[in-house]
Amino acid sequence: MNLPRKVVDRPIRQVGKRLAMALLVLAATAFIVWIDRDGYNDNAGDGVDLLDSFYYATVTLSTTGYGDITPVSDGARLTNIFVITPLRVLFLIILVGTTLEVLTERTREEWRLNRWRAALRDHTVVVGFGTKGRSAIQTVCATGLKKEQVVVVDPSSRVVDAATAEGYAGVVGDATRSDVLLRAEVQRARQIIIATQRDDTAVLVTLTARQLNRGAKIVAAVREEENAPLLRQSGADAVITSASAAGRLLGLSVLSPSAGMVMEDLIQQGSGLDMVERPVIKAEVGKGVRETGDLVVSVVRGHRVLGYDDPAIGTLQLTDRLITIVRASPATKATPDTRPLPRD
Incomplete structure (x- = not known):
């Protein structure tokens, strides 16, 4: 089931944005460690280079923490407390936030669908x-x-x-x-x-x-x-x-191009002429079909559709419905114009 919704970023674009943010946090952490590389100790005995900085940033932000590279100086430890720890929290928020957003979106869609089903009637x-x-x-x-x-x-x-x-x-x-x-x-x-x-x-x-x-x-x-x-x-x-x-319309257009144009105009909704069905108003009750203000082509009485010249119509009844041809207004396509056409 697909429901109409507001235009939002595609899921791939959202994941791409979050991945870019996570990589930016990782690069910033590695850069901070590399600047203060003299305050870190590598158990392998070598100094901390740029690759080691990225390695340390990766295991630290992911909370893996193998312990092979550790901050030993006071400055490095303070940097870990006040800078790298907040970056670690931000990194986790980005990763966990993506999962939570997916779950929230699914819950929201399920809620919208259930509400739509409950309210849908006579559609x-x-x-x-x-x-x-x-x-x-x-x-x-x-x-x-x-x-x-x-x-x-x-x-x-x-x-x-x-x-x-x-x-x-x-x-x-x-x-x-x-x-x-x-x-x-x-x-x-x-x-x-x-x-x-x-x-x-x-x-x-x-x-x-x-x-x-x-x-x-x-x-x-x-x-x-x-x-x-x-x-x-x-x-x-x-x-x-x-x-x-379509074949009858083609044949009619060959025999009478003007009649074909009128029929095509009637088929197209919202421009030129429109055919609409409306109820009989109280002022029309007891009158003949030709005494109404509209151009009536048929009268719906019960389950029968009577032509405008059918003698069985007699006078109009309040329960009748009229099928009329009206002039459509281009400015108001949603509501057909029911004003009567000019008559000879």
């Missing part, structure tokens, strides 16, 4: 962070969903790292496995978006997700239209066929 799980998954997340977040409420599942650690860098939580693993989806808390998710690269993978993920969460809304994307019924039988509430949708 959105996105399986696959490719072009489709990324666009789906941007669309739902543009309507008010917080990034903290999105969990990305992908088998690539690099892809999950990219997702966490953008502020989403991430799980590395095969989403066809129930243990991976459980790490994403899919059993408590409100909606699940499946945007895998392969249709057979999408089917298996849908089956697993539906088994773990009976009430979540599952939306899946497939490449081939012939696989869409299989996705619905597996438990998907809605299936988007990417290949046929």
Whole structure:
């Protein structure tokens, strides 16, 4: 499980800094001993040279203390008490501090993960962070969903790292496995978006997700239209066929470039025209679809989606929801502009 975090130094860089500090303390200690080398005695009978100074500094700072080189003069002993001993303590703090920081970081991560799991409810799980998954997340977040409420599942650690860098939580693993989806808390998710690269993978993920969460809304994307019924039988509430949708858009652009531009504008969230769903307000109850201030294309009544010209609509009810086309404001992409479009 990867959670978004503030940018800090990489572990290798942190270890490198501490190693440099330790070497600096070692070199300083050896230099101090070498300056006062006449105050030290070597049991081998030779004088204390620069190599002996580094040797003495190493065994002293590491508290090994073989005793073959010892301070004998009063000055050398005072230097050991007031200078080398504090350096030894600093050296140990650097080494022990690295270990303590690693343990503290692990504890902190475990605490963050447990707190995140306890607070996570009614979130959105996105399986696959490719072009489709990324666009789906941007669309739902543009309507008010917080990034903290999105969990990305992908088998690539690099892809999950990219997702966490953008502020989403991430799980590395095969989403066809129930243990991976459980790490994403899919059993408590409100909606699940499946945007895998392969249709057979999408089917298996849908089956697993539906088994773990009976009430979540599952939306899946497939490449081939012939696989869409299989996705619905597996438990998907809605299936988007990417290949046929792209083909229809291509054909529409050939027949009518202007109509193709309008459809592409509707697909792109946050610019030009947007399609949004909103509840019926009290002032609209009892009125016809064309009497509202918005450009209504469909009415959602219960589990049915009725076209704007369907006679079954009659007048609007307070429990209805309207699917409208609005003018998006580039300055406020997170909150779609619901002002009505100009009408003839």
